Amino acid sequence: xxxxxxxxxxxxxxxxxxNHDEVLKKMADQLQVKGYVKDSYYPAIIxxxxxxxxxxxxxxxxxxxxxxxxANVNQGSICVGVLKQPTxxxxxxxxxxxxxxxxxxxxxxxxxxxHIEMLQKxxxxxxxQDVVKSIVHSSNQKEIYETIKKYLL
Amino acid sequence: xxxxxxxxxNGIATSTVVASxxxxxxxxxxxxIHVTQCKVLEVASKAADFDLVVTSGKFKDDSVSTPxxxxxxxxxGINEEATFEKILGYLR
Numbered sequence: 260x261x262x263x264x265x266x267x268x269x270x271x272x273x274x275x276x277x278n279h280d281e282v283l284k285k286m287a288d289q290l291q292v293k294g295y296v297k298d299s300y301y302p303a304i305i306x307x308x309x310x311x312x313x314x315x316x317x318x319x320x321x322x323x324x325x326x327x328x329x330a331n332v333n334q335g336s337i338c339v340g341v342l343k344q345p346t347x348x349x350x351x352x353x354x355x356x357x358x359x360x361x362x363x364x365x366x367x368x369x370x371x372x373x374h375i376e377m378l379q380k381x382x383x384x385x386x387x388q389d390v391v392k393s394i395v396h397s398s399n400q401k402e403i404y405e406t407i408k409k410y411l412l
Numbered sequence: 413x414x415x416x417x418x419x420x421x422n423g424i425a426t427s428t429v430v431a432s433x434x435x436x437x438x439x440x441x442x443x444x445i446h447v448t449q450c451k452v453l454e455v456a457s458k459a460a461d462f463d464l465v466v467t468s469g470k471f472k473d474d475s476v477s478t479p480x481x482x483x484x485x486x487x488x489g490i491n492e493e494a495t496f497e498k499i500l501g502y503l504r
Contacts, residue, residue, distance in 0.1 A: 307421060307422075310421065311420070311421030311422075311452065311469050312469075315484070315487055315488050316484075316488065316490075317488050317489070317490060318490055324425075324426075326425050327422070328422055328424075329424065351426070351468060351469045351470075351484060351487070352468075352469060352470055352482055352484035353470060354469070354470055366425065368424065368425060375428050375429070375432060378425060378426075378428060378429050379429055379432065382429050382486075382487055385487070385488065385489070386488065386489030
């Protein structure tokens, strides 16, 4: 498995109320600035969310895992967004239903059927609501980064 | 050997997680299966060749006669066991 780029600057704590597209733009920009994704990444993410939304309803803190085709990615990477004011995403399993999301894990994948370990770890993280809670309640970028790193890398 | 088609938006990300969880569970249960991944858009044209279709997102197409199970639970962990049982029920 090739490595996934992830450092502290890829944890965004967003205090202001942003809408769905604004959150995704901010996160995609962070990956683009580092050269991990192409110009086409953000529009592809928006298009994907329209057709196949990625909000996961967990009965506690809801999470979204936006991602898009590997053609838009230069290097495997992730960006984590902690939304202090929840933003609405459509549910993956019920696209007509909107849910309040507080944690966004944006995935930039490069290998078809690849990065599976990382993806499985993202899913394991989402399923561990105690950890998700500790992440969304923290305002310390380094602390959030260390927590997520422990789970994902 | 039963054949399972696992689909998600682009046939890469969430379907990989779902597929590997199904494979792992079937291995544990001693059920031999063959898993193929595809895009949701391809399900209607491919489903006839499979015993079961599993999708991470919503999928409904009345032209598909193969049983379809929604597997969001394998991503969220909510009612995961019930979903596994449903899937295994078609594969045993």
